[in-house]
Amino acid sequence: MKLSKVGQFRLIDIIKRKNPAKGKDVIAAIGDDAAVIKDKAKNSYILLTTDSLVEGTHFDLRYSTFYELGWKLLAVNLSDIAAMGGTPKYALVTLGLKKNMSLANIDDFYAGIKALANKHKVEIVGGDIVSSPKSLFFTMDLFGIAKKVIKRSGARPGDAIISIGSLGGSAAGLASLKKYGRKALKIMGSNVEAHLMPSPMIKEGRLASRFATSMIDNSDGLARCLIEICGASNVGARVYLNKIPVAKGSTIKNAFNGGEDYNLILTVPGNKAKAIKRGIMIGEITRARKIMLIDSSGKASVMKEKGFEHF
Amino acid sequence: MKLSKVGQFRLIDIIKRKNPAKGKDVIAAIGDDAAVIKDKAKNSYILLTTDSLVEGTHFDLRYSTFYELGWKLLAVNLSDIAAMGGTPKYALVTLGLKKNMSLANIDDFYAGIKALANKHKVEIVGGDIVSSPKSLFFTMDLFGIAKKVIKRSGARPGDAIISIGSLGGSAAGLASLKKYGRKALKIMGSNVEAHLMPSPMIKEGRLASRFATSMIDNSDGLARCLIEICGASNVGARVYLNKIPVAKGSTIKNAFNGGEDYNLILTVPGNKAKAIKRGIMIGEITRARKIMLIDSSGKASVMKEKGFEHF
Numbered sequence: 001m002k003l004s005k006v007g008q009f010r011l012i013d014i015i016k017r018k019n020p021a022k023g024k025d026v027i028a029a030i031g032d033d034a035a036v037i038k039d040k041a042k043n044s045y046i047l048l049t050t051d052s053l054v055e056g057t058h059f060d061l062r063y064s065t066f067y068e069l070g071w072k073l074l075a076v077n078l079s080d081i082a083a084m085g086g087t088p089k090y091a092l093v094t095l096g097l098k099k100n101m102s103l104a105n106i107d108d109f110y111a112g113i114k115a116l117a118n119k120h121k122v123e124i125v126g127g128d129i130v131s132s133p134k135s136l137f138f139t140m141d142l143f144g145i146a147k148k149v150i151k152r153s154g155a156r157p158g159d160a161i162i163s164i165g166s167l168g169g170s171a172a173g174l175a176s177l178k179k180y181g182r183k184a185l186k187i188m189g190s191n192v193e194a195h196l197m198p199s200p201m202i203k204e205g206r207l208a209s210r211f212a213t214s215m216i217d218n219s220d221g222l223a224r225c226l227i228e229i230c231g232a233s234n235v236g237a238r239v240y241l242n243k244i245p246v247a248k249g250s251t252i253k254n255a256f257n258g259g260e261d262y263n264l265i266l267t268v269p270g271n272k273a274k275a276i277k278r279g280i281m282i283g284e285i286t287r288a289r290k291i292m293l294i295d296s297s298g299k300a301s302v303m304k305e306k307g308f309e310h311f
Numbered sequence: 312m313k314l315s316k317v318g319q320f321r322l323i324d325i326i327k328r329k330n331p332a333k334g335k336d337v338i339a340a341i342g343d344d345a346a347v348i349k350d351k352a353k354n355s356y357i358l359l360t361t362d363s364l365v366e367g368t369h370f371d372l373r374y375s376t377f378y379e380l381g382w383k384l385l386a387v388n389l390s391d392i393a394a395m396g397g398t399p400k401y402a403l404v405t406l407g408l409k410k411n412m413s414l415a416n417i418d419d420f421y422a423g424i425k426a427l428a429n430k431h432k433v434e435i436v437g438g439d440i441v442s443s444p445k446s447l448f449f450t451m452d453l454f455g456i457a458k459k460v461i462k463r464s465g466a467r468p469g470d471a472i473i474s475i476g477s478l479g480g481s482a483a484g485l486a487s488l489k490k491y492g493r494k495a496l497k498i499m500g501s502n503v504e505a506h507l508m509p510s511p512m513i514k515e516g517r518l519a520s521r522f523a524t525s526m527i528d529n530s531d532g533l534a535r536c537l538i539e540i541c542g543a544s545n546v547g548a549r550v551y552l553n554k555i556p557v558a559k560g561s562t563i564k565n566a567f568n569g570g571e572d573y574n575l576i577l578t579v580p581g582n583k584a585k586a587i588k589r590g591i592m593i594g595e596i597t598r599a600r601k602i603m604l605i606d607s608s609g610k611a612s613v614m615k616e617k618g619f620e621h622f
Contacts, residue, residue, distance in 0.1 A: 001413060001414045002410070002411055002412070002413055002414075003408060003409075003410055003411070003412050003413070003414065003417070004410040004411065006414050008440055008442075011414070011417065011440060012440060014414070014417075015417065015421065015440075018418070018421065019421060019425070019435050021434055021435075021436055022434065023434050026401075026434060026436055029434075029435075029436040029437055030435070030436065030437050030438065031437075032437070034437065035401065035403065035436035035437035037401060037436070037454075041352045041353050042352050046454075048401060048403055048436065048437060048452065048454060049403070049437065050403045050405055050437070050438060050439050050450070050452055051439055052405055052407065052439055052441050052450070054407060054441050054442065054443050056443075056444055056445065057441060057442045057443065057444070058441070090337075090346065090348060090359060092346065092359055092360070092361045092452060094361055094363055094450055096363065096365060096448060097314060098314075099313070099314055099315040100313055100314070100315065101313070101314050102312060102313055102314070103312045103313075103314065103317050103322070103325070106314070106322065106325075106326065107329070110326065110329060110330060114330070123332055123333065123334050123337060123340070124330050124332075124340075124341070125332055125337055125340040125341065125346035125348070125359065126340055126341050126342075126343070126345065126346035126359060126360065126361070127341065127361060128361050128362055128363055128450075129319055129322060129323060129326075130363050130365050130368060130369070131319075131365065131368045132365045132368065132446065132448065133367060133368070133446075134367065134445035134446040135443065135444075135445040135446060137407060137443065137448060139361070139363070139405055139439075139450045141359065141361055141403060141452035143348075143357075143359060143454075
């Protein structure tokens with residue numbers, strides 16, 4: 001069967017099923033935001049995650065500078081650590097480069113990584129440089145630690161569903177870049193910035209981990225976040241459309257399917273909903289394993305959105 | 312300046328100089344086979360490494376099966392851990408895929424990884440799947456541990472230079488594949504196998520770490536190994552051409568410049584040279600910071616070879 005028919009998320013499920021982690025120290029493996037290894041000696045956890053940016057798939061050099069790409073590569077990896085409630089520590093950077101690039105491009109790229117790395121005290125400790133003549137790619141591996149980890153699988157009926165940060169901004173920013181090029185930054189500043197240089201929610205994730213029963217970073221749209229949390233936790237959800245914090249200048253459709261917002265979606269016991277700083281309650285977890293969307297008139301319908309699929 | 316003028320190894324030097332590791336727990340960072348982080352609680356070290364295979368640069372689907380590519384992706388990463396004297400533990404796998412691939416390709420790829428992973432008790436704990444329409448790429452991140460680590464920088468004048476494993480086989484195998492296609496496996500079996508499915512020297516590296524003062528895995532040719540060890544250790548070398556264990560059917564030129572042999576090159580105090588299992592002494596470390604090649608008549612000349620550069 002062709003991968004275009006299988007789809008990205010089913011492919012991950014298939015790989016996960018065929019490659020079960022066996023070690024008793026492996027707390028989370030394929031299918032969560034980061035792998036989690038128990039570190040018994042320290043009564044803590046090691047987090048391992050990786051994310052890539054591929055030319056033509058994740059970026060276009062007409063819209064992004066190398067500085068922004070460096071920032072974004074670290075940001076999307078930090079976001080995975082944030083989603084586990086962890087603290088990032090060390091990064092490896094793989095550069096898949098074309099020969100005709102200039103050294104200044106690489107300098108700008110690392111300057112972008114370092115601007116964000118310094119904020120979060122992340123050290124770049126290694127990597128790999130390879131030739132990739134047809135399309136650039138950048139991969140980062142991030143090593144982090146956590147005293148307590150929040151997986152996708154802990155949501156319970158009655159839990160509140162919380163969004164920290166707004167939704168749909170990145171997709172609106174990208175649409176604007178495609179229409180206006182770099183001028184989009186002047187026309188639709190904050191959404192374009194959200195797309196080019198997302199702000200990972202490390203601190204928010206760590207604070208939320210005190211109460212969260214499940215958590216995920218929103219890389220592929222709210223619909224995908226809900227599907228992943230509900231699927232992993234064997235529960236359903238009821239989401240109120242008028243409560244979703246859609247970014248100014250964006251649409252509810254972008255919020256569900258756009259992706260790349262890198263905000264956090266989490267669940268907490270109902271009585272803790274107000275304890276989540278900057279959190280907005282958008283619904284609740286249900287026992288019935290369906291994801292229902294409730295419109296402003298109170299009408300409920302099954303969610304049809306599936307989030308952003310790469311193929 | 313264009314990267315084609317800078318060259319791969321100078322680019323690594325530039326990135327290393329501009330991104331010095333600051334944390335006192337960081338024992339080795341950019342520029343060694345793997346990053347090394349001190350784990351004080353356990354009095355041991357954490358190793359982090361990454362290596363990629365890019366279509367058109369590292370492989371050609373006319374010559375390699377997906378099973379072989381999976382094996383090789385793990386093998387080249389294991390080799391980095393072997394070069395530090397470490398034990399591999401957990402891997403993340405990034406797949407940069409084309410939509411028109413089949414699910415069977417992915418199954419074969421993971422079967423290849425697992426065949427080698429089972430040998431070395433490595434667990435695949437996560438990764439990432441992205442669309443890469445123009446050329447496939449595969450990246451692995453490998454997490455390992457070590458009680459004692461061997462860096463490139465510890466070679467001392469008087470040390471013996473040792474090769475574990477033969478040299479030049481992989482390049483001869485690749486040349487044969489380019490000439491005969493998959494039929495090359497029948498014509499020049501062991502060299503072609505060495506190219507398609509290298510055997511990483513995890514056990515040899517761990518044993519050698521008892522005595523080694525420096526060690527590197529040979530991914531870019533013997534010339535590059537000598538340059539790296541001598542450069543990092545501020546020493547020179549004298550290498551006897553007639554002692555180099557050139558793979559049967561290959562040439563001394565392949566041994567110096569071919570790359571992808573994934574054998575180990577190390578240095579040990581002279582009186583320990585015989586203690587290295589399967590080790591062949593090919594020369595010695597000198598105070599004078601030049602790399603001299605000695606031919607069978609005893610004539611010495613400065614090494615001109617530079618190893619394999621990606622660009």
